[in-house]
Amino acid sequence: MPxxxxxIRAALKNIVKYADLDMGNLKTTRLGGLTNLxxxxxxxxxxxxxxxxxxxTNEYIDRAVELxxxxxxxxxxxxxxxxxxxxxxxxxxxxxxxxxxxxxxxSFASREGAAARAGVALAALHNCGESFEFRxxxxxxxxxxxxxxAGKKVDLPEGYHDVVKAAAPVKAAIEASxxxxxxxxxxxxxxxxxxxxxxxxxxxxxxxxMNDPFWDIGDLSVEGEFTxxxxxxxxxxxxxxxxxxxxxxxxxxxxxxxxLLWTLWGLxxxxxxxxxxxxxxxxxxxxxxxxxxxxxxxxQGHLRAI
Numbered sequence: 001m002p003x004x005x006x007x008i009r010a011a012l013k014n015i016v017k018y019a020d021l022d023m024g025n026l027k028t029t030r031l032g033g034l035t036n037l038x039x040x041x042x043x044x045x046x047x048x049x050x051x052x053x054x055x056x057t058n059e060y061i062d063r064a065v066e067l068x069x070x071x072x073x074x075x076x077x078x079x080x081x082x083x084x085x086x087x088x089x090x091x092x093x094x095x096x097x098x099x100x101x102x103x104x105x106x107s108f109a110s111r112e113g114a115a116a117r118a119g120v121a122l123a124a125l126h127n128c129g130e131s132f133e134f135r136x137x138x139x140x141x142x143x144x145x146x147x148x149x150a151g152k153k154v155d156l157p158e159g160y161h162d163v164v165k166a167a168a169p170v171k172a173a174i175e176a177s178x179x180x181x182x183x184x185x186x187x188x189x190x191x192x193x194x195x196x197x198x199x200x201x202x203x204x205x206x207x208x209x210m211n212d213p214f215w216d217i218g219d220l221s222v223e224g225e226f227t228x229x230x231x232x233x234x235x236x237x238x239x240x241x242x243x244x245x246x247x248x249x250x251x252x253x254x255x256x257x258x259x260l261l262w263t264l265w266g267l268x269x270x271x272x273x274x275x276x277x278x279x280x281x282x283x284x285x286x287x288x289x290x291x292x293x294x295x296x297x298x299x300q301g302h303l304r305a306i
Contacts (some may be wrong), residue, residue: 004037007052010089012041014084030100030189035269040096041225047098048083053090056272059148060265061206063090065133070205072130072183078121079203086304099202100194105225108190111197115230118193118220119237121200126213128180133210136186138257139171143262152271157263166294169262170253174212184211188220199232214247218229218254222289249302252293259290 004070005023010020027042033223035054040047053063055064064087073079074094085092149156185192187207192198194201217238219233235243241253266283269276293299 003236004039004052007037007091008041008050010037011050011052011084011093012048013153014086015093018043023236035274040055041164046137047096049080049094049096051092051094052083054257054274056268056274057206058090060268061090062134063087066090066208067092068205069132069134069183069208072128072132073125073202073205073208076124076128076130078125079205081199085197093278094203097194100196100287102184103190103193103200103224105190105223107195108224108226108230108243111195114195115224115226115233116237117195117198117200118224119217119234119239121193121202122185122188122213122216122220123236123238125185125202126216128183131182131185132208132210135181136184136207136209136211136215138215138261139167141220142261142264145268148268149264149271152268153295154271156265156267157284159291160263163287163294167257169303170257173253177306179212179250180211181216182213183256184208184216186211186215186219189223190220192272193220212250212254214250215258217259219253221251222255226239245305249305252299252302255304256290256293256299259286259293263287263290 005028008028009021012021024069030039031038031040031049037054041052043249054184067085067087070079070092074081079093080097083095087245101111101113108118154173156158185202185205187204188202192202192204217235220233224230226234231251232243235247239247253264263283263286266286268278270279270283272298
């Protein structure tokens with residue numbers, strides 16, 4: 001019998017035709033996920049994905065907002081179809097997309113055209129015409145995550161507040177040259193991209209909202225450990241033409257800023273006892289990478305370009 005079988009059975013009972021399902025006759029496979037429990041459940045007639053929220057995630061994720069945005073993405077053909085979901089608890093059942101590979105930094109590097117397909121997928125998302133709930137605003141979220149951490153026994157990496165202060169010119173530059181807000185994923189881990197070699201789908205909408213679309217571009221570049229060539233492939237496919245200096249600069253700036261924010265996210269996972277990986281090391285490495293990028297001589301040039 002699979003681990004967490006009772007939670008999986010309870011979720012599936014919300015679908016009438018599976019109310020009396022015998023779990024012993026199903027093949028259930030645990031999939032990846034840093035904070036949630038995600039299972040592929042193979043049935044005689046179809047295969048579903050059952051997502052059970054991880055411990056402590058409702059402290060910083062609005063599940064009703066997530067459901068609205070995930071439904072809009074599915075409606076637009078960007079994400080998996082949702083079969084059933086609870087906007088309060090966050091339990092979600094979606095249809096499995098078959099014959100795909102869950103992406104990683106290594107597969108983005110090895111699969112021909114992968115970075116470009118991701119750019120096309122992000123363009124489809126940002127231009128889908130849907131309105132997402134929630135405004136993903138970087139500096140407000142830094143304050144919110146700091147407030148969550150204030151009630152936990154965990155230290156910030158040395159100098160974190162100094163780097164937030166040093167990021168004030170970034171905030172000013174973005175505010176001086178705003179882009180129209182677009183529906184964004186906001187957490188484009190490689191593993192949230194599913195590729196069949198022709199098209200990419202995007203899944204997992206926990207942090208999604210209306211945002212500067214270049215956040216997704218910069219964040220995916222960081223998560224995928226993209227080379228300069230992959231960055232250009234992604235940007236060119238996204239824009240439909242080669243990027244200019246301002247667009248490249250915006251991507252680079254958000255590379256640094258996503259590490260600044262996700263440093264705090266990692267600390268929250270560490271404080272919550274999430275053992276999916278070493279989240280203290282994750283946070284420290286994120287912060288080190290942020291500082292390195294912000295202190296690079298070319299960073300000021302990217303700021304001026306936008």
